[in-house]
Amino acid sequence: MSAVSINADRLLSRIHALGEVGRDGDGRLTRLAGSDADKAGRDQLVRWLREADLEIAVDRIGNIFGVWREAGNAEKAPVLIGSHIDTVIDAGIYDGCYGVLSGLEAIQTLREAGAALGRPIAIAAFTNEEGVRYAPDMMGSLVYAGGLSLDEALATVGTDGSILGEELRRIGYAGADGPGFSKPHAYVELHVEQGPVLEREGVPIGAVENLQGISWQRITIEGVANHAGTTPMSMRRDAGYAAARVIGFLHDRATASNTPTVATVGCIAFEPNAINVIPARATFTVDLRDPDAERLKAEEAALAAYLQDLATAENMTISTERLARFEPVTFDARIVGIIEEAARGRGLASKRMTSGAGHDAQMIARIAPAAMIFVPSVGGISHNPREYTADTDLVAGANVLLDVIQRLAAE
Numbered sequence: 150m151s152a153v154s155i156n157a158d159r160l161l162s163r164i165h166a167l168g169e170v171g172r173d174g175d176g177r178l179t180r181l182a183g184s185d186a187d188k189a190g191r192d193q194l195v196r197w198l199r200e201a202d203l204e205i206a207v208d209r210i211g212n213i214f215g216v217w218r219e220a221g222n223a224e225k226a227p228v229l230i231g232s233h234i235d236t237v238i239d240a241g242i243y244d245g246c247y248g249v250l251s252g253l254e255a256i257q258t259l260r261e262a263g264a265a266l267g268r269p270i271a272i273a274a275f276t277n278e279e280g281v282r283y284a285p286d287m288m289g290s291l292v293y294a295g296g297l298s299l300d301e302a303l304a305t306v307g308t309d310g311s312i313l314g315e316e317l318r319r320i321g322y323a324g325a326d327g328p329g330f331s332k333p334h335a336y337v338e339l340h341v342e343q344g345p346v347l348e349r350e351g352v353p354i355g356a357v358e359n360l361q362g363i364s365w366q367r368i369t370i371e372g373v374a375n376h377a378g379t380t381p382m383s384m385r386r387d388a389g390y391a392a393a394r395v396i397g398f399l400h401d402r403a404t405a406s407n408t409p410t411v412a413t414v415g416c417i418a419f420e421p422n423a424i425n426v427i428p429a430r431a432t433f434t435v436d437l438r439d440p441d442a443e444r445l446k447a448e449e450a451a452l453a454a455y456l457q458d459l460a461t462a463e464n465m466t467i468s469t470e471r472l473a474r475f476e477p478v479t480f481d482a483r484i485v486g487i488i489e490e491a492a493r494g495r496g497l498a499s500k501r502m503t504s505g506a507g508h509d510a511q512m513i514a515r516i517a518p519a520a521m522i523f524v525p526s527v528g529g530i531s532h533n534p535r536e537y538t539a540d541t542d543l544v545a546g547a548n549v550l551l552d553v554i555q556r557l558a559a560e
């Protein structure tokens with residue numbers, strides 16, 4: 150058993166307090182990157198980082214860092230903990246925030262306990278992890294890791310026509326440093342699983358050893374608008390119908406295969422979008438994921454071939470724009486082992502697993518040894534206001550995080 154444990158009340162009350170920041174008039178929690186709600190969430194986080202007496206830095210892509218370093222360890226590469234506080238639309242309160250606030254809690258606990266660590270510890274809240282307003286997702290950590298240029302990221306145009314760089318300036322989070330903070334000695338991210346595995350198996354801790362590949366595309370189908378009452382079925386060039394065919398193709402193909410491939414169409418818009426007009430244009434997104442790099446490529450190719458056949462058969466123009474493309478990631482086996490040991494030390498069962506969701510850890514893994522800790526999500530529900538993890542599991546995960554960073558900081 151470890152000598153110190155986190156302050157459970159402080160962690161839980163912060164999770165609930167941050168979960169109230171950015172609720173709209175209908176009570177829906179939405180903190181899209183660069184929005185006023187994001188600013189309010191960031192301001193609250195910064196107040197807590199100050200309260201914990203951490204050095205605060207904001208880099209040029211808006212990533213926020215809270216750093217604890219002492220005279221004796223300041224020159225050493227830090228152990229970095231991170232996640233995000235931006236959300237999807239109508240979100241739950243745990244996705245991302247749990248990891249950031251647990252990192253802060255772990256650091257604060259260690260400081261209060263008078264621990265003297267061999268390395269600095271920093272907590273990061275990365276900009277635009279969700280990618281709902283600006284693609285690609287995991288943008289702040291991607292820029293940090295050198296996978297996307299700062300200028301390109303700042304120039305990203307959002308779904309609402311806004312520009313990320315301007316929004317960061319407007320809300321006061323276009324920092325002067327970096328991007329990034331420094332090359333970490335190691336990176337650990339604690340997150341709710343957002344899937345059903347841990348709950349189903351009754352295991353409180355996931356030691357995440359890999360993360361599946363992600364392919365995001367936007368597809369536009371151009372047909373011809375015409376009168377819904379007068380145009381015979383045989384004479385239509387109906388972009389809406391063609392989009393529905395693509396949705397059916399993706400769903401049926403992923404369902405019928407014996408692989409973990411998943412496919413989602415989460416956004417769709419018809420033009421002119423009227424009850425009595427055949428759609429002239431359909432624009433929709435495709436989110437394809439698979440833990441196997443070759444299979445993900447094959448799924449993309451199958452979709453491309455289907456679109457080509459459909460364009461010919463329905464006499465339409467179909468174009469595809471890539472929004473994000475990330476290969477599957479294998480995390481650092483040594484840190485995965487340390488997570489398992491830490492769980493054991495707390496008397497908790499753990500399970501090695503794959504992450505179905507995207508996380509900042511997959512970007513930081515490009516520049517530092519990285520791994521993740523998961524805790525169970527009740528009903529496997531996430532990206533939904535009903536997202537829930539039991540307090541005991543939240544506290545257990547944060548204590549495992551504390552033990553892991555203490556171990557890594559001693560190296």
Ligand code: GLV
Nearest residue numbers: 279286506507508
């Ligand atoms: C982000 O939450 C993602 O995995 O899509």
Ligand code: MN
Nearest residue numbers: 244245278340
């Ligand atoms: Mn997340």
Ligand code: MN
Nearest residue numbers: 237244279532
């Ligand atoms: Mn998410």
Ligand code: MN
Nearest residue numbers: 278506507508
């Ligand atoms: Mn995510």
